[in-house]
Each structure stands twice: as C-alpha cells, then as structure tokens.
Amino acid sequence: MNRPTTRGRWPLAALLLILALIAGACGGDDDEPTVGANAEPPATKPTFPQGTAMAALQTKGKLTVGTKFDQPLFGLKNPVTNKVEGFDVEIAKIVAQAIFGGTLAEAESKIEFVETVSANREPFIQEGKVDMVVATYTINNARKERVDFAGPYYIAGQDILVKSGDTSIKSVTDLNGKKVCSVTGSTSINNVKEKAPQSDISTSFGTYSLCVEALADGRVQAVTTDDIILLGFIADNPGKYQLVKAPFTTENYGIGMKRGDDAFRTFINDTLEKSYGNGAWKKAFEDTVGKSGQQAPQPPKVDRYTAGAAAGSSTTTTSTTVR
Amino acid sequence: MAACRVSPVPPLQWFGATYVELFRNAPLSVLMLLFVFGLTKAGVGPYSFFASAIVVLSIYTSAFLAETFRAGINTVAAGQAEAARAIGLTFPQTLGIVVFPQALRTVVGPIGNLFIALIKNSSIASVISVLELSKRSNLLIDQQGVSPIPVFLGAAVAYLILTLPSGFLVGYVERKVSIKR
CATH class of the missing domain: 3.40.190.10 (Periplasmic binding protein-like II)
Known part of the structure; x- marks a missing residue:
C-alpha cells in the first residue's frame, strides 16, 4: 500500500497552487509605465497651442489609452511579450504619433495601455483614468450623453x-x-x-x-x-x-474621450482622416484584422457631430446642453 | 457492471473498476461535451443532442448504480453464495437467482436517491443545447423578459413534481421488499 505517500503529496500540491495564485496576482502589476518624461524629442515633433489637451499630453510625455485586453484582432494582450496587440492598438499608435511625432514604434512607447472592459469605459473616461478609449467602442446616443466620440474608425456589425x-x-x-x-x-x-x-x-x-x-x-x-x-x-x-460579409446590424467603433473638449476631438478626427488618406489606416488594418484573410474595407466617414446635439435629444440633461 | 466487479475473472474486475472510476469521477458536463464534440472528431455521429444527453446520463448514472449494487451484493452473507455454488449453480446463476434478489432489498433506498439525482442531473444537458427545464427557464428570463424569481420557483416546483413521486415510489417498493423483523 502506498497510501501514506499519496497523502503526503497533497500539502505540496496545495502549496504549489497557492504559489501559483500569488504569482498570478502579482503578474498584473508588472506593466507600470516606464516612459521617461524627458524622452528625446523627435525631429518632427508637432507643436500645439498652449492650453490644448494635445500640448498637455506632449508635456506629460505619456498618453493613457483604455483598450480591451481580451478581444482577438482588436486588443489582445500577448502573454509572451506582455504587449497589447490589435487594430485598436494600431489606431492608438497613429493618434500618439500625431501628438508626439517620431515613428509609430516610438509613439507606442509613449502609450500606457489600461485594460477597459465594456462596463467600465465611460467611468474610466469620466474619472480621467484614461485620456481616450479605443476598445471596440460602439458609438450610440446613450453613450454620447456621457462621453464624446471621435471617428468612427471602423464599422462592425x-x-x-x-x-x-x-x-x-x-x-x-x-x-x-x-x-x-x-x-x-x-x-x-x-x-x-x-x-x-x-x-x-x-x-x-x-x-x-x-x-x-x-x-x-x-x-x-x-x-x-x-x-x-x-x-x-x-x-x-x-x-x-x-x-458571409452581409452585416445586418451596424456598430460604429469610435474613440471615446472626455466630454466637451472639441479641440481634442477635432484633432483626433483630423488624425484619423489623415490616416485614411496616407495609407496608415489601411496598413494598421492589414497588420491586424487583415491577418484573418479580410481585405481592408473603405475607411468609414468621420462623424463630426456637434456634442450638444446628441444630448439635445434627451431634454433632461440640461447641464450638457448649455454649451 | 456490478457483476463484473464481483466476478472471479480479473479482466472483468478491471473492466468494471475502470468503467466505474472513469465515469463517476468525470464531471457530467465534461462527459457531455466530449460525447457531443469528441465523437464526431473520431468519425462517429453526429447524434442528436437529445440522444447524446440520454446516453451520457445513462453511462454516468450506471457507474453510480454499479457501485450501489456492489455494496448491496457485499451485504449478502458469503454463506449464501457458497451454498449456491455447492449445489452446482454457475456464477451467473448464483448471482442472478440467489445473491442479487437479496442484495436488491438493501439498495432500494440508495437507488431511489440515484434516480432523483438523475432527474436533476438532466439540467446539465443544457450545456449541449438540449432545451430541458433549466434552459427553458433561462430563456424565459433572457428573451421574454419574465422576472427571474417566479421562473426559478416554477422550475423548482416542476422538478419537485418529477422527484417527489419518485421518492414515494421508492418508499413503497422499499416497504414491499423489506423483511419483517
């Protein structure tokens, strides 16, 4: 009978399990920002008027972006490299490049990705935990009352x-x-x-x-x-x-940001339109979603809606319709 | 299966033990998913979800039944089997005519338990898309917008309607076969 030895292994197994749990819990804290504020400014560093969000971000040297970590092709954290990968990430890089200048890779080093899930995207924007959210984020009127959207940069369905x-x-x-x-x-x-x-x-x-x-x-x-x-x-x-490629619902994915900063929103819309024109958007698509065999579609038309109009549909939100 | 486990033939014993340990220790939902999606990979099927659920529930419950019967057989005094063999009965005859009927008496209660568990285990069939009581209740809540508490209460009552009579039936059979002491 080898019962006693079998029993003797259980505490060891339990210990390993506990260790694994602790290791797992600690792993989440590893992605602290490593970006120095005094990184070498690239030659093509754009300039922005004082007081704009773009100038503030440039001074800070860091762009905090909320994205999904579990959405294949759009925002998926690679467990090996610990980097987030996908179309949403590429779009964030294009925006970061427009703010900080330099190459896309340099722009990526200035982004801090924060995981946002569907339920916490509005709160994260409103509380300023993120500068913007690029996370398969469908533009709709209910959300427009709480946050502003640039884009859309992709139409899903x-x-x-x-x-x-x-x-x-x-x-x-x-x-x-x-x-x-x-x-x-x-x-x-x-x-x-x-x-x-x-x-x-x-x-x-x-x-x-x-x-x-x-x-x-x-x-x-x-x-x-x-x-x-x-x-x-x-x-x-x-x-x-x-x-089948016959979508029968429409989900416009936009970039979510704090309500009321029209200059920032216009800047991101301009950046998106520029990326449609110069092929950056197409390359971002082909490097990510395109790997599933999808041809890059025509980029969607950017919707420069007036922020008040969306809230105007619901007359109760007086504080936001004042502007 | 119980006969296998108490038989004098070692390969049969091993077969019985393997069967019992395999199917009573694997989670029912895993067995169902393996049966539905694993068999087709091996080129068998596909069978309908409903038939698959019945087969898996039978395999799973029979593993427990086998153990219950084996326990019952072990309660029958060894002298009974020895006497049966002594008058020339074969092993199957000994088991079928002498030992098993006596064993049945002690295991009626536990078998009733297993039968009730089987009825409730049918709710696991929802993982392989069988529209049984639990899944239908969930659909009522999700798609018809019915408030959840009354639906769950209704489902509980429906299960009771199935299980309570089984319990009574078991009690009846138990009294019927018991020895007056």
Whole structure:
C-alpha cells in the first residue's frame, strides 16, 4: 500500500497552487509605465497651442489609452511579450504619433495601455483614468450623453460564419429554414429571430467556440454574432470557415474621450482622416484584422457631430446642453 | 457492471473498476461535451443532442448504480453464495437467482436517491443545447423578459413534481421488499 505517500503529496500540491495564485496576482502589476518624461524629442515633433489637451499630453510625455485586453484582432494582450496587440492598438499608435511625432514604434512607447472592459469605459473616461478609449467602442446616443466620440474608425456589425465554400447563405434572410447557432441569451440570437423568423435557433451554447465546433460537425449551417468575433475564429482556423460579409446590424467603433473638449476631438478626427488618406489606416488594418484573410474595407466617414446635439435629444440633461 | 466487479475473472474486475472510476469521477458536463464534440472528431455521429444527453446520463448514472449494487451484493452473507455454488449453480446463476434478489432489498433506498439525482442531473444537458427545464427557464428570463424569481420557483416546483413521486415510489417498493423483523 502506498497510501501514506499519496497523502503526503497533497500539502505540496496545495502549496504549489497557492504559489501559483500569488504569482498570478502579482503578474498584473508588472506593466507600470516606464516612459521617461524627458524622452528625446523627435525631429518632427508637432507643436500645439498652449492650453490644448494635445500640448498637455506632449508635456506629460505619456498618453493613457483604455483598450480591451481580451478581444482577438482588436486588443489582445500577448502573454509572451506582455504587449497589447490589435487594430485598436494600431489606431492608438497613429493618434500618439500625431501628438508626439517620431515613428509609430516610438509613439507606442509613449502609450500606457489600461485594460477597459465594456462596463467600465465611460467611468474610466469620466474619472480621467484614461485620456481616450479605443476598445471596440460602439458609438450610440446613450453613450454620447456621457462621453464624446471621435471617428468612427471602423464599422462592425453582426455577420454570419459558414463553412468554406458554402454559397447557400448570402444574407441574413437566407437563414430562414437553416440551423443557426449563437450564445444562449445573446442579443445576436434576438437579432436573427427578428430578421429571419423561420430560422432554427434551437442550438445554442455557452460560448461561441462551441458554436463553431457545431458548425464544423455539420450540426448547424451558420454561426452568427459580431463580425469581429467571427473573424477571430477564421484567423484561428485558416481555410475552414468564411464570413458571409452581409452585416445586418451596424456598430460604429469610435474613440471615446472626455466630454466637451472639441479641440481634442477635432484633432483626433483630423488624425484619423489623415490616416485614411496616407495609407496608415489601411496598413494598421492589414497588420491586424487583415491577418484573418479580410481585405481592408473603405475607411468609414468621420462623424463630426456637434456634442450638444446628441444630448439635445434627451431634454433632461440640461447641464450638457448649455454649451 | 456490478457483476463484473464481483466476478472471479480479473479482466472483468478491471473492466468494471475502470468503467466505474472513469465515469463517476468525470464531471457530467465534461462527459457531455466530449460525447457531443469528441465523437464526431473520431468519425462517429453526429447524434442528436437529445440522444447524446440520454446516453451520457445513462453511462454516468450506471457507474453510480454499479457501485450501489456492489455494496448491496457485499451485504449478502458469503454463506449464501457458497451454498449456491455447492449445489452446482454457475456464477451467473448464483448471482442472478440467489445473491442479487437479496442484495436488491438493501439498495432500494440508495437507488431511489440515484434516480432523483438523475432527474436533476438532466439540467446539465443544457450545456449541449438540449432545451430541458433549466434552459427553458433561462430563456424565459433572457428573451421574454419574465422576472427571474417566479421562473426559478416554477422550475423548482416542476422538478419537485418529477422527484417527489419518485421518492414515494421508492418508499413503497422499499416497504414491499423489506423483511419483517
């Protein structure tokens, strides 16, 4: 009988588990900013009028950007390099370059990325924890009452994932009579129910990866949710799946910032438009989302809305309509 | 399976032990996902989600049942089996005619427990997209906007409607087969 030795290992296993937990907890604090305020100014350093946010950021030498750390292709923290990678990151780099000058790589060294999840983006902006948020951040009127948006810099939407070579589904209405999978209780399912009432939505799982497994096994003919999530699956399984490319909802991704700083917003909108013109936007797309086999689309038109107008739709927010 | 574990043939014993330890120690949700998505990778299926759920629940519960029966068989005095073998019965006959009926008597209660657990374990089938009671309740809340507490209470009552009669039935059978002492 070797019972006693088996029992003797348990405290060791428990100790290892505790150590692992401690190591995991400490790991999160490693990404402190290492940027010195007196970094060598590049030759092409732009100048801004005193008192603008751009001038203040330049003096500070650091741009704090909220982004997602868990969104493949857009903002994903690489566990090996500890760097955040994706299209949102590239957009932030383009903005940082416009503020600090120099190369994109130099601009990246001036950015401090802070993880923002969907629920904390507005509070982080309002409390000044971040200078801006580039985090698959959909522009909508409710949010416009709390923060301002530059952009959009990308238009996402709910799309359909099918097996490669499947041409029977060309739009959402083709889902009628077909088996479609999405995550249990998601808004994606409700959208399909609305647009294709005859589709069979009885198959649903807790995660999208199981839906994709069901698609691979032929249990369903399509998986539907936001295209950026679907693109991640295409990138992970090259050649197996394709996007129908007929989005039936519209999500305009914008850059969120503190309300009321129109000069800063105009500056970022100008920067975005410049990047559309000089190919920087296209390169940012091809280096990130494009790796999933997507061609770079036409960049979206920047929406220079008047900040008061959005809040004006709801007459109760008097403090913001004064301007 | 219980017969395997008490049989005199070592390979059968090993088979029974492996089966029991494998299926009673793996989480039910993992077994279901493996059955649904693993088998197709091996070129088998796909079977419908509902059929898969029934098969996995059966495999899982039978592992527990086997252990319960084995415990029951072990309560039967060794003299019974020895006497049966002495009058020339084969091992299957000994087990089937002499030992098992006596064992059944002691395990009716535990089997009732397992049956109730089986009914409640059916809620795990929601992970493989089977629209059972729990999943339907969640859909009511998520998609129809029904407030959650009444739905959960309703689901609890529905489970009770299934499990309470099972409990009564088990109690009845238990009284029926028990020896008057």
